[in-house]
Amino acid sequence: MEFFKPGLLIDFMRHRRVYMAISFTLVAASIAAIFYPGPNYGTDFLGGTEIQVAFGGAVSSNELRTTLTELGYEGADVVAVVEQENAYIIRTREFSAISEEQKDQIRANIETALGGVDGASVRRVRIPEGGDKVRIELTGDVDEAVLSQAIADAGVQVIRVARFGTASAHTYEAQLAGVATELLEGLRDRLGDRGPDTPDRIERVGPRAGAQLRDAAIKSLLYAIAFIMVYVAFRFDLRFAPGGVIAMAHDALITVGIYVLLQKEFNLTIIAALLTIVGYSINDTIVVYDRIRENLGRYRDKSLYDVINISTSQMLSRTIMTSGTTLLSVSAFFIWGTSVIRDISFALFIGILIGTYSSIYVAAPLTEWMDRRFFSKAKARARRARSKQRKKA
């Protein structure tokens, strides 16, 4: 079975300016989209709390949103889970269970509460960044319940208050409930029987961790590009490297652009998919380059323009086969997979399509252009080829 007749020669390079213009527009549009409307960053990057939970009865996402606003979680994001009835992903920007105002409130409440206790005044109240506990140092002893009440009055849920260290330290530590616990209990309170079940997934990311993740992701992408460029320059030729790398960036950018335009959530999974696309893109480009390099040696009297056409045509069957089979298995993941796998396979599907296109219509023409523009040796070669043709004519 064969899709393409052997010896078939397609002039891929003829319309290269059209394709380059299309690619350029797409990349420009993608970059514009990154600025506006901007990626829909997930909790992974922004920090905050994300809960996936099924509800006991029918709850609409609107009702959920209003209830959450009433509970004080403004701007909470509610997304229905596709495969499950009455299940939602709730996303809030809150990471710490206590706000700045509540911190001040807690301090004030403790001062007031201690007004009625002899010999005990506040030495220091420390609330660490994560907002999961309060440490209270006093000058004398006090009943734990007093402190517990003082903190609870500030609207914070206390798990328990325990005495800490030796008696002479007069130190107490209060453990606070996390955002997720607080939010779920609030919802159970409001919705009664229709309230949330045990959550399927809770994710809480600190703002610092989010920034770290983003930096790590960007750093790994940039390093990957740099190392690959060095390898290509070393294995092939300097003029091959920029084309390959630009094609790679082209693929990653357009995939990001499509993601942003569809306003799909931008999270760690997508970064993994992007990295895969980068790998696939360079893989595909290298295979095409390899053939071009081989044919440059074989057809010494032909211009690079022609050699690219010959090589790409020879490789066409392989290119279609490889991307076809990969797309086939990726589609299977998309059709039968669940949320995370679906997200990855969607990104991969787009990426592989664009990656295949860019090896032929971006990397190769760019290399030819680089060659013409910066390597005069090739110019002479082209001239020779042309004069030969003229002689034949």
Place this chain on the structure above:
Amino acid sequence: MDRGWYFRFGLVLVALVGSWFVMWPTLHHNDWVSAPDWVLENVDHRITPGLDIQGGLRLMYTVDMEAAVEDRQRARAQQLLRRLGEKLDIVEEGEAPDEEQLSQIRARVNAQIGSADSRLIRLTFEDADDMAQLDRDLVTSFGDLREDSRGADNVSLVLQEESIDDLREVAVNQAQETIKNRIAELGISEANVRARDIDIIVEVPGADETQFDRIREIIGQTARLEFKIVDDGNTWLTEMQAQLPEGVTLLSEGVSAGESRPAVTSYYLFAEGSGDCPEGVEADAADGQCTAKTRLRGFVQSVEGQVPEGRSLALGRASTDEELQPDEEPDAWRTYLLYEQPPNGSDPVGGEHLEDARVGNDPQSGQPLVLFSMKPDGARLMQEMTGNNVKRRMAVVLDDEVASAPTIQSRIGASGQITLGGFRDYNSLLNEANDLVIVLRAGALPAPIIPQNEQLIGPTLGRDSVIRGAEGALIGICLVLLFMGIYYQVAGVVADVMVVLNLVFMLSIMAFFNNDLTLPGIAGIALTVGMAVDANVLITERMREELRMGKSARAAVDQGFRRAFWSIFDSQLTTFIAGVVLFQYGSPEIQGFAKTLMIGIITSLFTGVFCSKVMFDWLVRGLRIQRLRVG
């Protein structure tokens, strides 16, 4: 068939048999293919489902370095004041200053600390003449201080940058150890605690929502360190002998219990290894029984009401005769009977009184020991407590667990040392000293940890997604195999065999390294299946071209492989580079993906280039096929 072919074929066979053995335990544990006992005992390799697949809890904490550095600055400032007090003849050398002496010192020198970023300590002198006392010797004696600048009436010292690195390492170790101990306390044996830079990652497979809150709470607590006097020579435990459950034994040791009682018999309870669980306690050892600690604690709790007034029965690790691996800790526990309050009427001493602890060397024997120093108020309390209890044992208790119980040789003031008993080799003493320093510092300078990331994945969600993910993968692979077989015919069938082989090798390498199988990992497998197919496509297309040029089957196979090799190699290697970078800089999820990608590239090179050549050679040389049907 030449000899080389048999050799290559043998290599493939060996790889296959090896893979089978490495995979066998994994297959066994999933009830697919049961393995005989000798395999399970000898092959210690397994693929475990990742947290996102089996469900569980993942917590990430960061050590608050800012707080740790500030603590160090504060401690050094206090020590400087005390040393200056000695030099200014306010305090006697080695003595702890009392309140009055402290205020005398403060009247002449004042210490301020800068922000953690600046690492500064500034000493301001009332009388500029006193500044001469702060000489080079004094500054360098701390080892981590250096003079930054000297003003008209003040001197600025700065913590050396290298010491911050040490501090970071110690703080991370300390936080990791503390968290490990806390989790062990909960009886969760399969929990995994590891450090990465200044992050500490805790993974508990299979945890649910209630455990989630409990674990968070336990980890979030600050460590509690106390010094308590051991009530040796108390015979109360002998009364308990009749009640002892099986596996808990009453033992005795000869120790010193005060200057007037240099040799008394002290009784303690001892348990070792796993055994039957106490009533109402869930099994926490691997074999469905309870660990020594759980068993011993169960009994101690049951007799809590009977412990003599003012005493408590605390647990601590015991030594054992069993031979152990270097990193293994014995499952042997014992009890100590402790005074709740120090006898002879002194005030209790705790972690907040301790200033610092470090490992030092005995100047005479050269053996490692633990050196610690007390804060000014703590030093007075320590003097009182130890002065009243010389030649008794003092237990170092962290979170209600006895870490060590050295004998008080003489009164301890501003600083003391703990010599580790036993005639053991240098390294084991050094390890124990390090452990004890961690315990002491955990109480004195609790390296504060800040929660960074918490993930709870419900087991149903994980199972659901893996089953559907696996279905997707299976269907996808089957479609590809079918299509390849139709399109490339004989070569397609060879490619199909190689894709399956590739999967087998990949999974067995993952099993060999005991890797987790996570969702991103599955995505990585899917991608490498695609790449394995690509290698075969490249080779087959080349063979087609060669055959079209009229070459014989044999020549076409040779040329196809030879020419396709470099394209395959170059393309796979560039992807491998991407994998290495991802592994180096990525988050754990990305690393899981990168790992499978790298393994897959290696195995697909092996199957695509090596194994498939063996199979083609067999077709064209062994079976002597003249017309190779490649579609």
